[in-house]
Amino acid sequence: MPPGETDRARLSPERRRVDRARLADEVVDVLVIGGGVTGAGAALDAASRGLSVGLLEARDWAAGTSSRSSTLIHGGLRPLEQFAVPLVHEALSERSRLIRTIAPHLVHPLPFLLPLTARIWQRAWFGAALGLYDALGAASIAGRGAGGRATGGRGMPWHRHLSRKQALAAFPGLRGDVVRGGIQYWDAQVDDARHTLAVVRTAAGYGARALSSARVTGLLRDGGGPDSAVVGARVADLTDGSSFAVRARSVVAATGVWSDDVGAMLGESAPTPTVRAAKGVHLVVPRSAIGGPVLEGAAGSPSGLVLRTPAGVLFVIPWDEHWIIGTTDTPWRRDRDHPAASSADIAHLLDHVNRVLIRPLGTDDVLGVYAGLRPLPAGEFDHTSRLSRQRAVVTPVPGLVLVAGGEYTTYRVLAEDAVDAAVAGLPGVPPSRTAHLPLVGAHRWDDVRDRAAELSAGSGVPGEAVVRLLRRHGDRIGDVLALARSDPALARPLPGAPGYLAAEVVHAVTAEGALHLDDVLARRTRVSIETAHRGVESAPEVARLMASALGWDGERTAREVQHYTARVAAEREAQRLPDDHTADAARLGAPEVRARV
Structure with a gap:
């Protein structure tokens, strides 16, 4: 079985505890900050080259831009009209790879x-x-x-x-x-949140130590001078409030709209790209x-x-x-x-x-x-639509690579460029493999894609539900169906969300790294945007299922539901208000469920 497809790709609570302990003790070759698609892609690129890798995300995998795209994998007509032919060709090459090899179950x-x-x-x-x-x-x-x-x-x-x-x-x-x-x-088209998750899981299958709810609070330097090298990061574990340090031979910051925060950690010692x-x-x-x-x-x-x-x-x-x-x-x-x-x-x-x-x-x-x-x-153009294809990979000080810009479709190319820059001083590192590397769920896609009726008969899960599961889990659908077979209650649809099974909630916690109610309702599933109640009617049952898998007590379970309900109410209020200023104030009325650091 390929390395990226073994049980090492399961992001279980126990796996997180092990990775957390080992990251504090080891010196990794590459430490990636940011769990969006570019950061996940960089972790996979480095891990599949045989390097030791740490991947840190302050919230949940794909919690930012990478779960809020237009769901398109495309070259783009607008850049073609601007005569950016090389960029369009590059994007269409990546489109082909995603459909044919990398993620055919998620990109169609x-x-x-x-x-x-x-x-x-x-x-x-x-x-x-x-x-x-x-x-x-x-x-x-x-x-x-x-x-x-x-x-x-x-x-x-x-x-x-x-x-x-x-x-x-x-x-x-x-x-x-x-x-x-x-x-x-x-x-x-792509299911962006599930695709990013598949990239993270595949990186984990190749040995990357992946932690969500792990916020970087500072960079480690090997001296006090302005040109001193970055040798790691200080990290706050938002699951328990503890802090630890991760030492690394190179750090890649793929933090999207938070890039300026990483640049600020350098002080005024080096110029860094400004991100709008x-x-x-x-x-x-x-x-x-x-x-x-x-x-x-x-x-x-x-x-x-x-x-x-x-x-x-x-x-x-x-x-x-x-x-x-x-x-x-x-x-x-x-x-x-x-x-x-x-x-x-x-x-x-x-x-x-x-x-x-x-x-x-x-x-x-x-x-x-x-x-x-x-x-x-930020650069030569004023209008944001003219900036959309600009990207940068820079090394402001030794040991730190900053990634800025880019498009979802070409995440893999940007990740490859970032890792190439990060390992430039490491001898014997092989070139990138990710252009031909299937993600978790894609290895045997051709063997399962047309077997919905057979899988339904063997599991007791309705055929329509199996078709949807295939498109979400690919050839790993058996992991979800096994849960449904083990407990008939898990084969039932979620309250208020008939397109999703209770088994998917348990699988989200035991194999996909979900730590909070929002992780399941907004990204492992899309109940939060696909239902008129926006997940509120599903929240109590989803929290109950998560509580069993994560060991939550009654107070913690109620708090998760309360946070989620407040989030939905704040978003609804924001959407009734006339402008960014008032909408932002309303949305901030719902506190973040993860600890503030």
């Missing part, structure tokens, strides 16, 4: 319909752009494979032009007086809110929409029985842990999408709202 092709509102020039312009997009995507596959061998196999379908009648037939929810035609093209935060808000609405059947691809995937706006593009993306609508792109200078969506953000999204829909969406249609912050290195 998705068709999009680009409605045309002008008769001639849009078809010519966008048709030419999508022709180049398809050609770059095909070039990303041809001649590339493990060891440089040709990969073969199926690529993405090429775009096709639709008449006005065909576009309206494909997506009857569109207004006939607005749409003049359409173009269908293909990209890909851009807020992106998404809405989640029921599939029924946008009426009519939709265009389907070869795998039966419902089509998304991509709409042009004065500021760029707006996506309407299918998400199980829902649509995700997003995103905004505005500067954010307030609380970075919990960016707040305001009523102005919601109105902005509804206004733009309603311009092309027969049945306008209202606030009553919105089930969930989430806001994330994109880390953008």
Whole structure:
């Protein structure tokens, strides 16, 4: 069995205790700060090269930007229009790797319909752009494979032009007086939170010592001078309030919008890149809110929409029985842990999408709202949309590598660059392996992907639930089904969230590192954005299941539910307020469940 796929990939409570003790005693080759997708990718890159690795995250895996994306794996039409062809080609190469090798259970092709509102020039312009997009995507596959061998196999379908009648037939929810035609093209979608978790677990399978709820409070230096090397970090364990130090030969800080905090730990001894935060808000609405059947691809995937706006593009993306609508792109200078969506953000999204829909969406249609912050290195451009593809890997002092910017799609490339910089002084380190490395759940995906009926019959779990489990857990679905077989109560759906099983909660704690109620409802599952109650109705039962696995007493269990309920109430209040200032103040009314340090 491959190293990244063994039981070493289980992030159990016992595994955390062991990793915590060993990190305090060892000197690791690479210490990574930040448990988003880039930090997780760096930990996997280093561990799979045979290096000893520590990975620290202040909250939960993917708790920041990496669980609040548009869920797209794409090259991007906007950078193509800006003639950033090398960046688009790089992203499309990563898209191909993710779909074919790295995470085929979590990343899947998705068709999009680009409605045309002008008769001639849009078809010519966008048709030419999508022709180049398809050609770059095909070039990303041809001649590339493990060891440089040709990969073969199926690529993405090429775009096709639709008449006005065909576009309206494909997506009857569109207004006939607005749409003049359409173009269908293909990209890909990811469950971002579960993908980041899979990267962390795979790194753990290769020996990385991974701790969430472990906040870095300072850097260790080997002297007092401004150019003294970084040799580790001081850490606060937020599970028990203790502190410890981790010594390392090199430190990689992949902290996203918190990058400036790491730079501040150096004092004024070295220049570091300044990072700006851009807020992106998404809405989640029921599939029924946008009426009519939709265009389907070869795998039966419902089509998304991509709409042009004065500021760029707006996506309407299918998400199980829902649509995700997003995103905004505005500067954010307030609380970075919990960016707040305001009523102005919601109105902005509804206004733009309603311009092309027969049945306008209202606030009553919105089930969930989430806001994330994109880390953008401040530099030559003023508008955040022009900064979106900028990234930096710098070494301000010996022993410290700072990573800033980047896109979710190209996380692996950025992580590879960061590790290359971190190990530049270490002899005999092999090159990166991650371009051809399957994540946990992907090794035997082809063997299980079409076995839902068989797995259902053997486990007693309904077939529809098994299909959903396959898309969340891949070839590790047996771990969840085994729990359901061991206790029939765990085969039941969660209260208020029929798309999720009780067994998934237990698995989240025993194998996926969940430590708090929010970790399960917001990231191991998406109950927090997929239900009208936003997880409140599910919270007591989920907390009860977690209490059994984590040893919580009645007081601790009640406190977790109280914190989660307060969080939802604060978010709802923020979304009723008119601007960032008032929305941020309301959101801060709910305290963080993890200890403040």
